[in-house]
Amino acid sequence: MDFIISFVVAAVLAGTPLLFGTLGEIMHERVGHLNLGVEGMMSIGALAGFMVGYQTDSFVLAIIASFIAGALCALIYALLTITLMANQTVSGLTLTIFGIGLTNFLGYHYLSLSEEGTLKLPKGITETMRSLEIPGLSDLPVIGPMLFSYNPFVYIGIVIAVILAVYYNKTK
Secondary structure (H helix, E strand, O other): OHHHHHHHHHHHHHHHHHHHHHHHHHHHHHOOOOOOOHHHHHHHHHHHHHHHHHHHOOHHHHHHHHHHHHHHHHHHHHHHHHHOOOOHHHHHHHHHHHHHHHHHHHHHHHHHHOEOOEOOOOHHHHHHOOOOOOOOOOOOOOHHHHHOOOOHHHHHHHHHHHHHHHHHHHOO
């Protein structure tokens, strides 16, 4: 039973960044664009956040850096596809390939600095992102860890998904 609980918790944690990317892409598609560069934008944002967090031990600066990096990637995509009228598919795939390549290239540098090939974030960041234990609910057998023991971003993603679902189903 512990394996199933751990599997569900890991799946939700691993799926949360995908949820944010999917929500952004759904909003993008509602205006008539297909952005195949989402994965590259997310990779570059994650890389920027990791680099800043690793260097500064500041969770807030890491989040700001990832937002800025993602926004700059979106600006590049918008410039290419809207202003210069470049093909959306080609621009998006190019951005994805570039983002993944850049992340692998620069990530290798940080991996070479690590002990035993394992990247570890500074303690200040990992403590900030620990799970929110909801008293009473987190202690429930089986369902407690699967529903009430995640970091804040999981709950924020779920709230945003519900708000967007209501918005898209109740408006034109």
